[in-house]
Amino acid sequence: MSLLAARDLAVARGGLRAVEGVSFTLDAGQALILRGPNGIGKTTLLRTLAGLQAPVAGEVAGDDIAYAGHADGLKPALTVAENLHFWSAIFGGPPIDAALSAMNLTELARRPAHALSAGQKRRLGLARLIVTGRKVWLLDEPTVSLDAASVALFADMLRGHLGQGGAALIATHIELGLDAQVLDLTPYRATIRPPTSRPAGFNEAFA
Amino acid sequence: MKALLIRDLRLAVRAGGGFGLALAFFLILCTLVPFGVGPEGGQLSRIAPGILWVGALLACLLSLDRIFALDHEDGSLDLLATAPLPLEGAVAIKALAHWLTTGLPLVIFAPVLGLMLHLPGPAFPWLVVSLILGTPALSMLGAFGAAMTVGLRRGGLLLSLLVLPLYIPTLIFGAEAVRRGAIAADPAPPLVFLAAITLAVLALVPFAAAAALRVNLR
Incomplete structure (x- = not known):
């Protein structure tokens, strides 16, 4: 029973197809690394x-998904602990202590998020994944602005998550030292069809 | 749901949250009118119901763009949309938080400003009642406008243009209720209409706003 499955998936950005024909499954304990040049559609996917x-085409099967994008979703006026408490309450997830210690934030718990460095903010954004209590993590460039020690911390957290029957789909350009398969999106780049092949009344809703 | 409400209230009262801004605007507006119109009591008390309602409307408008724009900028909106909380529920809660930080203070302070505008004595209870019944609709319609314009640069101005026409029914019946209270006529009919508008807005608009958000998040 896979946690996340995509079948013949095509996605569009701004009405233009980015990648198409993408199929994969993600089982418990599995990590999948998304690769591909800038702009191919990793974030869109x-x-x-x-x-x-x-x-725009194909199917996605899977819920229990936690998404972490480029923005961390932090409120600068709230403290580290308040930010995590909020997401824990929204997702009905576990208490925040494990998340704080996993990303080495325990000492910063009472600091307002606007006083954090870029790397510390990212660590807090990643710690949020734990308090969601969700099985599948979709991570978009999770290691941006992390130093080497924090990347190692994050890789440990990720291994722990996979060990507990979780799964992760990660768009990243760096080596995390995980035992993970790689999905290169380059062969799935959508071909640009000439406009003449489009039926009358074509618009982006039918792309 | 409760967590979202508490977070929004907390954000509003902390530094930079903009709590009290709408109230201060309301105060200044109602202070300026006697300077512009002149201090002659009869004239002021005739226009006071309208001024108070227009003031409440504009004060409400000030903080509308914050309902979703900040959450969109820092990515929280994406995360909320993927959370177990239904987006319609999130919209309703955020509108409630807006009302508690903007509408409710206006209701409480409006009688004081009514005094400055020579509002006739019998109209005061009806001013409070009409604002209590009408301002929730302002917040909810505002949330809809904010959902429509989220992600747009300088969306605040467009938001005003979208939302102000939707405020017209509430304004008409709200001001009319206060005017009738002032001349000792029966204020019940406009109040009933006011309440009906608010209830319809509270029941229907969260769905429209959530749909607009889903489109804008794509």
Whole structure:
């Protein structure tokens, strides 16, 4: 029983198809790394899988998904602990202590998020994944602005999550030292069809 | 749901949250009118119901763009949309938080400003009642406008243009109820209409606003 499955998926950004024909399954304990040049549609694919936009073709099967995009979703006026408490309450997830210690934030718990460095903010954004209590993590460039020690911390957290029967789909360009398969999106780049092949009344809703 | 409400209230009262801004605007507006119209009591008390309602409307408008724009900028809106909480529920809660931080203070302070505008004595209870019944609709319609314009740069101005026409029915019946209270006529008919508008808005608009958000998040 796979946690997340995509079948013949095509996604569009701004009405143009980005990638098409993508199929994969993600089982418990499995991590899948998304690769591909800038602009090919890694973020669009992740947002589609997270349910933030509808696929233009194909199917996605899977719920229990936690999405972590480029923005961390932090409120600068709230403290680290308040930010995590909020997401824990919204997702009905576990208490925040494990998340704080996993990303080495325990000492910063009472600090307001606007006083954090970029790397610390990212660590808090990643710690949020634990308090969602969700099985499938969709991660979009999770290691941006992390130093080497924090990347190792994050890889440990990820291994722990996989060990507990979770799964992760990660768009990243760096090596995390995980035992993971790689899905290169380059062969799935959507071919640009000439406009003449489009039926009359074509618009982006039917892309 | 409760967590979202508490977070929004907390954000509103912390530094930079903009709590009290709408109230201060309302105060200044109602202070300026006597300077512009002149201090002659008869004239002021005739226009006071309208001024108070227009003031409440504009004050409400000030903080509308914050309902979703900030959450969209920092990515929380994406995360909320993928959370177990239905987006319609999130919209309703955020509108409630807006009302508690904007509408409710206006209701409480309106009688004080009514005094400054020579509002006739019998109209005061009806001013409070009409604002209590009408301002929730302002917040909810505002949430709809904010959902429509989320992600647009300088969306605030467009938001005003979208939302102000939707405020017209509430304004008409709200001001009319206060005017009738002032001349000792029966204020019940406009109040009933006011309440009906608010209830319809509270029941229907969360769905429209959530649909608009889903489109804008794509």
